[in-house]
Ligand SMILES: Nc1ncnc2c1ncn2[C@@H]1O[C@H](COP(=O)(O)OP(=O)(O)OP(=O)(O)O)[C@@H](O)[C@H]1O
């Protein structure tokens with residue numbers, strides 16, 4: 001149970017700035033996910049919160065108390081590593097009880113706490129095995145168990161599921177979400193997988209190149225992104241960006257088609273180029289104005305199919321989501337624009353509202 | 354639980370291992386030279402030595418079967434008994450042989466300033482032959498040698514490092530330690546490189562301080578390496594101290610630095626008693642075999658780490 005705040009936190013490795021000033025507030029009990037492309041500094045930021053990485057400048061606060069220079073243990077955080085990081089020479093039970101043993105808890109008491117946690121994670125039969133005798137999924141449960149028994153203020157996860165196969169990943173995702181529901185602890189979860197972020201998070205923090213691009217609930221980021229990076233990063237397949245020219249204060253043209261965007265609060269500069277962002281599911285079966293497109297590639301998933309093609313005289317690539325259809329390569333389909341859901345970005349890739 | 358997993362194990366591979374018949378024949382062919390060498394230089398001398406130990410031949414080849422008389426004699430030979438006691442003393446210092454390189458390796462690994470320099474310096478004596486090391490230390494440890502001069506400079510009385518029976522074995526052990534611990538440091542360094550950082554970080558998060566991380570996490574994960582170094586060192590000190598003894602103390606004063614290995618040489622070469630020397634060799638062989646067997650068992654018990 002804890003709140004966490006970062007104030008203008010920065011980190012440099014020598015001359016390389018990795019975290020370039022992050023301000024963030026995480027509420028008590030919130031499940032926050034850090035997402036971003038590889039190398040953007042997610043792990044570094046998490047490790048700074050954990051106390052494993054020194055902070056170059058700025059402050060980290062847990063429960064309104066500055067912990068910037070405290071040892072990891074004194075911050076009362078627990079961390080689950082991507083590589084599990086179990087102690088190879090200890091049994092599962094000893095792994096889970098290690099922190100308690102260091103705190104001087106008696107053996108029977110330790111065993112009781114460990115057994116409780118093992119019950120929750122369904123690893124009771126494994127307690128006397130060593131990590132080498134476990135599967136990847138089982139090891140990850142043990143690593144989570146090791147975190148649980150400490151009853152930390154904040155749980156930190158660094159890509160805990162990325163070494164697991166797809167099916168197990170989905171299963172563990174649900175279990176971690178369930179665990180969060182039961183423990184109601186503050187959790188920070190790092191991933192580069194936007195699906196994990198969307199499905200698990202109360203709030204998502206999108207990072208790019210050491211800076212926060214946007215913070216918000218998953219659906220807010222999806223429906224109302226602040227910039228092209230967030231719009232493109234959240235959602236799979238990616239949002240389509242079509243280059244359009246402004247022909248009026250609230251009107252753009254695309255391939256000879258005039259598109260009205262009455263939701264805009266600010267006037268557009270007539271003649272300027274913008275990027276129109278439309279998600280694949282908002283390009284088919286709607287009421288809006290339309291264009292025809294020839295299908296180049298079909299990704300058929302069963303209920304939905306993603307078709308790839310090119311639009312207009314500039315042959316701009318687009319992805320369209322079709323539901324309950326069996327499209328074939330070479331067919332021509334009618335694209336419709338659901339403009340009420342479309343977003344517009346300027347040349348600086350910022351959202352135009 | 355475990356029984357179950359054993360049952361579901363896939364059936365063992367076809368006997369004979371990898372490759373076609375032809376390949377296997379070729380493999381045996383390639384093994385032949387090594388096999389012949391082992392046979393000629395190890396197995397045959399061993400058997401021959403055993404028969405020799407049952408005779409009282411001299412170097413001229415005259416002698417008779419005496420059965421186990423040589424062994425009975427060894428049991429009552431005070432020199433041989435002394436050499437065994439010296440061996441026990443030597444083996445009792447084994448923890449130092451293992452701990453010292455381990456601690457130094459951990460310090461270098463933790464990044465003490467100049468670590469790379471120390472590593473090179475520590476390893477340097479390992480490339481010197483024992484005769485050269487013996488020569489160096491006979492100068493250093495002489496009664497009027499440089500060590501005593503140095504001690505004299507800080508007001509400590511000279512100590513007879515090699516000439517007194519209470520110090521000689523200790524000096525000998527110290528010199529051998531000096532000349533070999535660099536290898537241990539290297540082995541431990543490479544072992545430390547295999548201890549993942551995140552385990553140490555996990556221990557930090559679990560609240561382990563420096564010493565707890567060292568003794569509860571790092572050292573236990575080095576256990577296979579500790580055992581490896583222990584075995585190699587044991588065999589090393591039992592079989593490769595001859596040169597040093599020869600140059601530094603000649604087994605003396607008295608029998609205070611006589612180890613079985615040196616005694617074998619004395620009996621065989623100096624005292625012209627090959628039969629008796631062979632008997633001591635057999636005893637040493639059995640002793641070392643026993644120690645090695647024990648250690649290998651301990652090691653294989655931990656292979657699932
Ligand atoms: N110890 C270090 N020394 C120098 N540079 C580092 C160090 N650790 C990380 N970096 C750099 O900092 C940047 C951010 O690294 P970080 O591990 O936080 O990325 P990430 O967002 O977690 O990426 P991924 O998704 O691949 O795990 C990278 O460019 C990396 O090269």
Ligand SMILES: [Mg+2]
Pocket residue numbers: 042043044159
């Ligand atoms: Mg990372």
